[in-house]
Amino acid sequence: MAVKDRGGTHLETGAQVITGQLGKTIQRLRKAYNLSLSDLAEQSGVAKSIISQIERNETNPTLATVWRLSQALDMSVERVLASSDDAPFVEKLTRADTPILLSEDGLVRLSIIGWIKTVEWLQYYDLYAEPKGELDSDGHQRGSIECLTVLSGALEVEVGGVIETVREGETVRYRCDRRHVIRNRSDTQAHAFMVCLLKAAVLE
Template identity: 75%
Template sequence: MAPRGRPGLDDGAQIVSGQLGKTIQRLRKAYNLSLSELAEQSGVAKSIISQIERNETNPTLATIWRLSQALDVSIDRVLASGEDAPFFEKLSRADTPLIVSEDGKVRLAIIGWIKTVEWLQWYDVTAEPGGALESDAHQRGSIECLSVLSGEAEVEVAGHAERVRAGETLRYRCDSPHVVRAVGPEPLRATMVCIMKAAVMA
């Protein structure tokens, strides 16, 4: 049985389109995927994807379907998109994953892209005064960036603490256990970005 959403045309049918290669390349770059990564996710050979992007071959419908699945877009969009078509992906509040600290005072809304989670994580942080978020060590060389929008935070890493106030950004290594605390009388609101596998700092 064919997977849901698979086109009903002959899988061997070739697609001829002057914009197809540019569309595939634009979508791949929008997802920050290398040719090798797209090849791995789609099951289409890297050399074939490269030829498609350079408009050096007319791919079969089955090939375009596999690429569209890997790029998480409909095959209609791949075939119909013009070069300047915009990319939009909206996530509702209800669909945004939420992490709550053990003390229940800190909430992290995961607003980053799931496709980049292995190297880039992005959170919207809200915390009541006194709330603390304790985190285990991330991968060696990882860097966390905390930008405080309102309130005040204290970040503790390896026994050293630093305060961050509204309008300030603190960057710190997070490859050892670390704690972010909401200090002061006001609730904390911040954006936190974790860059995984960053270059190890001296």
């Protein structure tokens, strides 16, 4: 039996992928989407135990398994397999290859434009918020800092009961190791650039 990649390539289910970097790549992609092992298992149809073994490089998955994981992570098989320490320094992502996150209400869209290899400590996003859109986020690890620069429109940021309005050309920095909410209360779309430092020093 064969599985077809979205690029048209047929992948034999018996073929195995042997690479020491695959597990790290899958783990980084999973964390970039804030998915647990259970979440990825549910979305891909690959057993949680198998995903865990792949991430720890304890097993060589079939190409079909990698295909299922890549589809769940919205990446092509070629791109997942190409992610290694030997990859060229110059890397280009097309619009189709750029992962997208949506808020629960579907009105805030974040394009993940940060480098996947830094996702555990540095994340950055291109953010578009439609009118009345709201991005409600749980806290990240202790000491994390988020920086939001508004490129057009205006956004409201709420952290720990403190509310700050950020307008075009302005930047706000705040602790994001607690619940934080970004809202667009205006009647026009807002565009912003957001950086999250996950291992910043804890503020006194």
